[in-house]
């Protein structure tokens with residue numbers, strides 16, 4: 001078996017260890033005997049429909065985020081939207097998450113259009129929300145990460161949050177929601193990176209990809225002792241620092 | 243005499259002495275704060291007195307080592323040098339450091355100052371000291387949770403430099419961000435970088451930042467990548483490229499963990515060699531920066547060479563201590579680039595020794611440990627030696643190594659210090675060498691633990 005991971009804007013949007021998510025996906029495939037290929041897709045490079053099994057999109061600085069937003073206005077963005085509608089798993093962090101909402105409103109200048117996959121929008125804020133985060137998710141249990149954003153994301157009526165923040169700011173520092181879920185797509189502010197310390201999220205994405213490509217397939221369990229140790233030490237740290 | 247300045251210096255010096263007497267360490271923040279409360283212009287008044295002016299050294303990596311090298315060169319050349327210590331690189335610390343080296347009448351006892359400035363404090367430091375030379379080393383994605391985005395730092399630096407019409411800018415143009423930043427200042431800029439293909443990496447490491455053209459946003463193409471995003475680059479979008487080098491290092495020889503040497507090639511000079519008791523490519527950059535700044539100050543090659551030969555490693559920058567019959571080599575790691583270089587050093591010297599990596603996440607370390615995932619640790623998986631991890635976020639480090647393909651059987655998570663030190667030393671055979679890689683506050687804790695165990699080399703006092 002083989003899965004192809006598409007790393008969107010790998011060179012330009014990869015901040016705070018976001019690449020660890022790609023490493024986690026690839027390694028957790030390999031440890032199960034599933035071949036994992038990682039293809040980086042940059043600005044101006046076309047997205048071929050049906051070629052990729054999992055999408056990952058990280059955070060970036062303002063300038064790179066603008067370039068990516070423009071790159072997705074057109075057939076490339078349409079293809080990505082179709083893939084997600086058809087159940088392709090996707091993880092987007094911070095800047096990538098924001099651009100999957102309807103728009104990003106900067107402090108100055110014009111509105112940055114998003115793909116509108118999540119019923120959400122983001123407004124630039126003046127306060128930077130930084131620190132360890134613990135999220136309670138009905139679907140995935142306790143999640144831990146590190147947030148670092150000034151954009152404040154608000155969920156529309158059709159949006160489902162990834163979870164509720166127990167410790168930290170979350171989407172906007174007001175309504176206690178964190179992240180957004182739609183079909184097999186997950187968007188959130190959790191750096192850390194999020195997948196290695198929350199392997200259930202990684203396995204959700206891998207399982208969804210296998211199901212889509214190969215039909216119903218049970219995922220082999222892995223020894224996640226070290227992951228659990230790191231997860232609980234990060235949660236303890238979050239409790240001590242917030 | 244300026245009574246207000248004199249009072250500021252007096253208050254700063256007295257409080258510094260009191261803090262030391264009370265055993266509160268070598269704190270400089272409070273004395274500097276008091277001095278600037280008494281006389282807000284204290285720093286600018288003091289630095290204006292220096293007959294040969296100030297050199298301000300800034301950059302994410304290598305400030306401390308480079309400033310030490312430059313100060314040593316200037317001392318070799320017979321100058322009386324005023325110098326701030328590592329960790330005192332905010333406006334307050336710099337004020338206190340100069341006050342410390344002034345008379346109670348507010349007269350500075352020195353001819354020239356070499357001042358290391360923190361990235362965020364850089365604009366304020368240059369505004370107040372009006373330096374003769376600004377030495378810019380690099381801009382890495384280090385502790386962004388403290389500084390905000392790299393672009394923001396670059397912009398404030400650019401504004402600060404434009405407001406300094408008299409200063410010469412000595413700049414590492416292997417860093418595309420710094421090259422772009424100083425482009426408009428080309429008439430008073432002295433460039434340095436590596437003219438070497440052999441040190442080039444096969445591919446850009448993952449921690450590389452700023453690999454995008456600052457002018458047009460196109461990803462840069464590298465003819466050679468040396469260290470993180472430092473290299474010989476050009477932009478396929480707009481033609482922006484590394485500017486010509488005024489001072490270059492070539493024929494670089496990295497000799498294990500002990501020495502390095504390279505040839506200095508500068509316009510209108512016969513090439514000449516320098517030899518230093520430090521290791522790693524990042525120290526080639528530090529030494530080359532010191533060479534370029536010293537040349538801008540008109541110091542002769544023989545004196546520069548002698549100054550570099552007299553430079554020793556600073557605390558935690560690769561030092562060796564003996565404890566219970568074992569040898570411990572300590573290397574501070576601050577960010578993915580530093581960690582990459584240590585990994586490169588260990589694997590290229592084929593060192594197969596147990597490793598203890600200590601990761602803390604206090605303010606001075608950076609509270610976000612996700613940087614561990616920006617480092618390329620995969621080469622360690624090829625070595626045969628065990629790795630122990632410890633510190634507040636030791637488990638995160640172990641997990642990073644697991645996903646780098648490091649065999650879990652050879653991986654162990656130890657407690658926090660000092661327990662981790664005892665456990666690690668017990669794993670070493672008598673006579674064996676172990677390597678300890680701590681982050682900044684873990685290094686301080688390690689120093690305390692070693693001192694409690696009777697190991698305290700004199701040079702920690704510096």
Ligand SMILES: [Zn+2]
Nearest residue numbers: 455458477480
């Ligand atoms: Zn360009």
